[in-house]
Amino acid sequence: MSPQRKLLLLGTFVHSKTQQSLDIFHNAGIAVDADGKIAAVERDVPDLSEAKARLLTKLGWDEAEVDVTQAADGQFFFPGFIDTHIHAAQYANAGLFGKSSLLDWLETYTFPLEASLSDLSRARRVYARCIRRTLSHGTTTAAYFATLDVAATNLLADLCLSMGQRAFVGRVCMDRTEMNPAYYRDASTEASLEATRQTVEHVRRIDPGFDVVSPILTPRFAPSCTREVMAGLAQMHRETGLPIQTHLSENPGEIRLVAQLFPESSSYTDVYHRLGLLTPRTVLAHAVHLSEEEAEVIAREGAKVSHCPCSNTSLTSGAARVRWLWDKGIDVGLGTDVSGGYSHSILEAARQAAMVSRHVAMNIEIPRDDDDDAAAAEEKTKEKERVKLTVEEVLYLATRGGAKCVGLEEKVGGFEVGMEWDAQLVGLSHVHDDGELHHDGGGDGDDHGFVDVFGWESWGERVAKWLYNGDDRNTKRVWVKGRLVHRRR
Template identity: 50%
Template sequence: MALIVDKQQIFLGRFISAPGPNDLLIREGAVLVSSTNGHGRIEKTSWTVRSSDEALRLFNVGNVSVIHSPMNGFFFPGFIDTHIHAPQYPNAGIFGKSTLLDWLTTYTFPLEASIGDEGPAAESAVVANGMPAEATNGQPNKKRKVEPLSRAKTVYDKVISRTLSYGTTTASYFATISVPATNVLADLAHTKGQRAYIGRVCMDHPETCPDFYRDETPEQTIGSAIESIEHIQNLDPKGNLLAPIVTPRFAPSCQAESLARLGQLAQDRNLRVQTHISENTGEVELVKTLFPDRRSYADVYDHAGLLTDRTILAHAIHLSDNEISTIVERKSKVSHCPASNSALGSGFCPVRKLLDAGIDVSLGTDVSGGYSVSMLESVRQACLVSRQLGYVNGGEKKWNIGVTEGLWLATVGGAKCVGMEGRLGGFEEGMFWDVQEIKLDDIDSAEQGVGCRGPVDIFGWENWEERVDKWVWNGDDRNVKRVWVGGRLVHERR
């Protein structure tokens, strides 16, 4: 769809946000959004206005569009997914009985290699009429090569559209080792208007990476990373909407020299970093074997200069107290991926312990270790996993994450982790207008043949805290009516 940009817009109605872990803020009023070069920010707010005419007079603006929230709906800050693998989207929900390391070998590396421009896996991929060539209508067909960048365009277009439809306005994406395919992801995110941090995946360890899917040398790793970084920065020189992020897949996939050079690259160019840490106990033991001179998994990254205040560490389930202290000292961030952790049997991340230690924590879907691109699902799973963690710790309720705290992690927590604190995640003046419009169904309108198209039924006696609870536990993309990023309409449900 075409991106629509107005110089000024007024948004009128109910605004709900979670500015603190125990603070669900529900307000009615009006917000004036002003856009300059497509970057829409909140210019003024009023929490007393109740009508369009009143808003126009108060903000002293001319004939600008006024957008009303639904009677049984609200505006909510866009979700920030701080850990998602864009090329893995076709495998969402496909993981069998595997755990992390065998899942990578069986499902992930072959798929990622096919979404690129080189390598045997990409060269051997075949389709006919959208199905495997040998299976169309049960009849054999002549095999033909997939044009790899065509596959990249298809997958990346779909994952961006799908995440936007679920209200994800910002995503920190892992791509593949292919520079051209990574650049396709950047091009599409920029065109479609999603705020995105995009990293060309770096992996070159000959003992742990398949021959068909790895860089040959540290020189190739660094050279390809730079090539993709410069492409992304050329698209958005200021980095407000689109920015590169240095992306070593995880310590076992990289040679020590490559990790160190990537750390230096991030420092020299003042770039964000994203990687995995302590997701799986087998992975932790593998790191000990591969890096015997380092004290811990976190020490591997710290020694390489990769633990910075602009680093996002995904999972962080099995950290020692010393590792937590190191991460606190370096001010690195954690992306909690509860659905993936449960799906792959990786364990329970002790989120409360990390927060109490002073670590900024956010939420990620980790598609396709996670089965859904929905950040609402990540909020739900964060709540559920926290209760299981409390149970195995003697029933202590201190571990519990409630709905409000889950929403805070998905918005304000995400903003902190991507370095956008104070600019994303709320409705304060000066913030970017990265917002989703939520609509719930009430049974009265459904009885009249209107609505009843979504999964959340409102009977009318619920207060607004209860309606938010019902949205979190039952909602999906059908409740997301419209989505804006920087004031630009990037998704509308028809």
């Protein structure tokens, strides 16, 4: 691989400052060194040429050795999205869930497709397309479930590294004989753990520092695993520090099944807690139906939650309560959960998170006017408003929130000096007086997407329009660790 060139990015930058606020700065420049790290930031200078000159002087860089990207009118730089829960092996089934509930969907659609990817030519087609598609939507980091096949899982790691997507790649463990189909399960507990060790060592060989691709320990979910394999993965975590990903309390039927399989545990969460799988490096997908006690345990152990609003709706699993999770002290990110979720776009997941929060609000009952307890009615009204997530909050979930979930909060999710340049260039087209679109410097012809900007919107309003109307046509360029990994033609 040829040496990476230094970068200068000039224009408007938008990123999350806190959960509740965006930091939007104009006439600014960011310098990225040859290692892909932000070396300097110049904000609020008179013009972009001045920002460029100041950065070159401050760092002593020769302009001939620097690639310059200047945002056109209507464009802005935004951090890359982080998908904290996606099944790369299920990408080919996106949109196929019929009228299924979770357990039926696994048997009908999921297990047959995943098993078929032991054919590596088939796996390459699915995985390469999944990576290209998610990159085109601005996903710079993805926490992937692969399959139980070692070679296919290793292929996914190879492809992520070669195509430049930051990734956590997990070989799924599923050794319980009575719960997994005979054609798709680990041969034994020890075989499951040994296969996981093989994938860990493969990733260590191709990316020794786990700078771009990391292994992640992946017990599929409690019903598919024996106590022994989950305890073995917990021991592996303690020895290596590797992250863990699994599913939790997605569906009422699943929860009842867990109670039958693990009668010694007081809850679904308690299964993982007893076996050592709840850690600060654990990502729990869904967490829709948690009790107060379960949330307290998750918060105390520092485990994270991946909120998957599209999948939770598609499979009729339920509506996760993000505000409630935050109030409990639990870090939350966003997951597409392809293919339980039909969309591979984290921007879509962000807007669905906003919509699901409104359904949570609608389910809060306010006492009727003839009720004597006016104070209680007022409190319920305030609660209804408070549970609704804002534009700023769902974009935080998509970036800094996701970075916290996967342990990369010091590296990605924002535009501070020392962080790595995982970012996307977003373009919004302006509408002319005749109703035609002004070319924004990216894309061809009329292929500009659904975001129409008329010129009188504030920048906060433009970002809101992008959240609710945007798609991959607005994602013009994508970088990971300073490397350009996608450019829209």
